[in-house]
Amino acid sequence: MNPLLHMPGDACRFWVAGSCLYEESMNPGLRAEFSCTVLSALEGRFDEFVVRGEILGLTSEEAGRIWEHRMAQALNIDWDCANFTALQDDAGEILCRHFIEGVCVLRLPPCAGRCRRFELSHDE
Structure with missing residues (x-):
């Protein structure tokens, strides 16, 4: 067979x-x-940002404004x-x-x- x-x-x-x-x-x-390792790294950066915002007692509106201002920097990641x-x-x-x-x-x-x-x- x-x-x-x-x-x-x-x-x-x-x-x-x-x-x-x-x-x-x-x-x-x-x-x-x-x-995707690059996407995972970006998600990790966002999670760190959320944790820091909670520690500092930021409202979601304040955190949203800060993230919007820093988004270009946060998204400037290497495709390593x-x-x-x-x-x-x-x-x-x-x-x-x-x-x-x-x-x-x-x-x-x-x-x-x-x-x-x-x-x-x-x-x-």
Whole structure:
């Protein structure tokens, strides 16, 4: 008997650039290891800001004004990622071609082809 061959998974709705988006689709944000490291760093900076605001007893309006004034500085983060690949065309605020829905495609598990979770994409 011949070994079972996997079919290409690129027709699956969870397939993205050779990786499987299934787990992330079912439980968005649950697996921290899938997160974009740059986005995680930005979230960490915002969380630190919120904690400092609470310690200082700032109202949400005061904190909002301070954040608005400092947002440009806070968002001026390095895309310190070995896999960062800039998009060639204007993609708006998304700068990296591996970024999708808050996760790094390269950090997702590889797609081995058709599996029990295979679903045709909505385009098919």
